[in-house]
Amino acid sequence: MLRLERVNKYFFRNSLDERWTIRNLTLQVQEGDFVTVVGSNGAGKTTLLNLISGAYFPDEGRIVIDELDVTELPTHRRALYLGRVFQNTSQGTAPSLTIEENLAIAYLKGKPKGIRMALNERMRAIFRDKLAEIGLGLEKRLKDRVGLLSGGQRQALALLMATLAKPKILLLDEHTANLDPKTAEIIMELTARLVGENHLTTLMVTHNLQDALSFGNRTLMMDEGEVVLDVAGEERKKMTIQELLERFTLLRHKKFAEDRVLLSSS
Amino acid sequence: MGVFITFRCLNFPDLTVDGSYPLGAAVLALLMYRGYGALAGIVAACLAGALAGLFTGVLHTFSRIPALLSGILTMICLYSINLRVMGRPNISLSENLGHRTVFVLLRDAFPRVPEVYLRFIFLFLLVVLVKVMVDLFLQTEVGLSIRATGDNETLVATQGIDPNCMKLIGISLSNALVALAGAMFAQYQGFVDINMGIGMVISGLASVIVGEVLLRGRTIFMATLQVVLGSVVYRLATAIALNWGYNIGFKPYDLKLFTGLLVIVILSFPILKEKLGRVK
Ligand SMILES: Nc1ncnc2c1ncn2[C@@H]1O[C@H](COP(=O)(O)OP(=O)(O)OP(=O)(O)O)[C@@H](O)[C@H]1O
Ligand SMILES: [Mg+2]
Numbered sequence: 001m002l003r004l005e006r007v008n009k010y011f012f013r014n015s016l017d018e019r020w021t022i023r024n025l026t027l028q029v030q031e032g033d034f035v036t037v038v039g040s041n042g043a044g045k046t047t048l049l050n051l052i053s054g055a056y057f058p059d060e061g062r063i064v065i066d067e068l069d070v071t072e073l074p075t076h077r078r079a080l081y082l083g084r085v086f087q088n089t090s091q092g093t094a095p096s097l098t099i100e101e102n103l104a105i106a107y108l109k110g111k112p113k114g115i116r117m118a119l120n121e122r123m124r125a126i127f128r129d130k131l132a133e134i135g136l137g138l139e140k141r142l143k144d145r146v147g148l149l150s151g152g153q154r155q156a157l158a159l160l161m162a163t164l165a166k167p168k169i170l171l172l173d174e175h176t177a178n179l180d181p182k183t184a185e186i187i188m189e190l191t192a193r194l195v196g197e198n199h200l201t202t203l204m205v206t207h208n209l210q211d212a213l214s215f216g217n218r219t220l221m222m223d224e225g226e227v228v229l230d231v232a233g234e235e236r237k238k239m240t241i242q243e244l245l246e247r248f249t250l251l252r253h254k255k256f257a258e259d260r261v262l263l264s265s266s
Numbered sequence: 267m268g269v270f271i272t273f274r275c276l277n278f279p280d281l282t283v284d285g286s287y288p289l290g291a292a293v294l295a296l297l298m299y300r301g302y303g304a305l306a307g308i309v310a311a312c313l314a315g316a317l318a319g320l321f322t323g324v325l326h327t328f329s330r331i332p333a334l335l336s337g338i339l340t341m342i343c344l345y346s347i348n349l350r351v352m353g354r355p356n357i358s359l360s361e362n363l364g365h366r367t368v369f370v371l372l373r374d375a376f377p378r379v380p381e382v383y384l385r386f387i388f389l390f391l392l393v394v395l396v397k398v399m400v401d402l403f404l405q406t407e408v409g410l411s412i413r414a415t416g417d418n419e420t421l422v423a424t425q426g427i428d429p430n431c432m433k434l435i436g437i438s439l440s441n442a443l444v445a446l447a448g449a450m451f452a453q454y455q456g457f458v459d460i461n462m463g464i465g466m467v468i469s470g471l472a473s474v475i476v477g478e479v480l481l482r483g484r485t486i487f488m489a490t491l492q493v494v495l496g497s498v499v500y501r502l503a504t505a506i507a508l509n510w511g512y513n514i515g516f517k518p519y520d521l522k523l524f525t526g527l528l529v530i531v532i533l534s535f536p537i538l539k540e541k542l543g544r545v546k
Contacts, residue, residue, distance in 0.1 A: 105425050
């Protein structure tokens with residue numbers, strides 16, 4: 001479904017500040033996989049997702065989605081295959097547009113835009129149903145501007161928007177990191193449900209090691225631009241957070257350094 | 267209205283306006299001098315305006331020149347182009363020379379209605395028409411995409427819309443409207459002057475924010491109404507300043523200062539209020 005072949009990404013290449021952010025990374029994700037990605041600060045997790053989504057282009061290597069080489073495609077031309085939710089709760093939605101207008105943008109994804117009215121009653125009915133399923137009461141607020149919503153509500157809407165057009169791959173970048181624990185839990189449940197219902201292949205970056213192990217079927221651990229650990233199946237089912245951290249120390253001869261991890265694994 | 271689309275919908279500070287306004291007037295004059303009718307002149311003016319906007323848009327999206335600079339560059343280029351189109355710094359569109367402006371056409375069509383009313387009614391209807399068209403357009407798929415681009419470019423791209431394409435459409439459209447305004451004003455006052463565009467951006471912006479101060483409301487209908495009302499009030503205010511300000515020494519050449527100060531005051535107001543509020 002998704003394949004990265006020996007991808008390299010540098011920032012400030014050939015300068016004193018050169019940073020080799022993604023190092024010879026090869027990765028294969030099967031259709032229907034729900035992969036969780038953890039890693040220390042600056043490991044390159046966000047950069048990895050940016051490469052897949054087309055926000056950055058790799059310096060070397062190939063990115064293939066469903067046998068289609070997308071390495072050179074700009075974001076909007078590969079968007080149909082991808083859905084994405086960001087950590088920053090204001091990034092996944094358009095704040096000065098209304099809820100229904102935001103959903104219309106997502107609904108019309110991949111369709112040529114014309115001089116037709118963007119919204120109609122049939123679409124509104126669909127939106128109301130979808131919003132009602134989330135259970136946050138948003139179905140009654142179609143005409144409210146998204147800027148008025150709470151971070152959790154916005155993130156729920158962003159998830160819905162990312163999955164509305166049934167992409168092949170869903171990219172989640174710490175999309176619950178800026179929420180309080182209770183809301184984060186609700187959003188994670190919603191995530192699992194939407195992924196299940198739409199049979200989405202998913203890549204979820206998280207700093208919550210518990211989530212990383214309890215959601216999905218495969219976990220990657222990244223450090224300094226490389227995937228250092230890749231567990232799935234029985235081995236992963238039995239794994240505890242403690243073991244995960246120990247494996248990391250054993251492999252990299254250092255402690256897993258992520259300021260926020262300690263909080264969330266305690 | 268044109269200024270509204272770029273500044274408010276696209277979040278793109280477009281200075282092309284100072285050039286596309288006289289461009290509209292100049293193109294209209296050129297066509298009338300060549301013997302075409304007023305309507306053909308107006309259509310051509312809009313097209314020329316759109317082209318100017320497209321040029322700014324390409325500078326910005328393709329050459330990655332910052333928004334402000336792109337607009338200024340086009341504006342400067344247009345100054346020469348306008349002069350070339352006009353052939354001299356100012357020309358008149360007088361009936362004696364056989365130029366039948368829309369106002370002349372109207373007068374002949376309705377000879378029994380006093381000309382002042384006729385002009386007023388016509389301009390009023392034109393404004394309503396433009397407002398309704400813009401309202402409708404902003405709610406179409408393309409219109410919505412343009413507004414979303416101004417709001418969150420990253421999102422728009424991840425939703426499969428090319429943000430650059432939307433910017434080009436938006437900027438072209440806004441400058442077409444500006445050129446239309448220039449063409450209408452030229453016919454209204456009966457002459458075209460190369461300098462008629464100076465300060466148009468700020469006048470337009472002043473209208474937009476005066477409207478926002480006067481009227482609340484976030485819907486598109488309200489937003490464009492704010493623009494229309496703002497323009498009227500702003501024009502009235504300047505007319506009053508010109509007519510009665512004479513007594514306190516207000517001269518026509520102070521107008522730009524007046525407009526500039528007006529915009530500055532309104533823009534600084536929220537911060538001033540906050541600062542003063544804290545002092546109390
Ligand atoms: N746009 C950019 N310009 C320059 N350097 C960048 C850019 N984006 C990322 N980097 C660098 O790449 C490295 C990896 O960053 P990245 O954001 O991918 O890490 P991350 O794993 O997502 O970390 P975090 O857990 O903090 O989100 C960092 O050293 C960062 O400074
Ligand atoms: Mg990150």
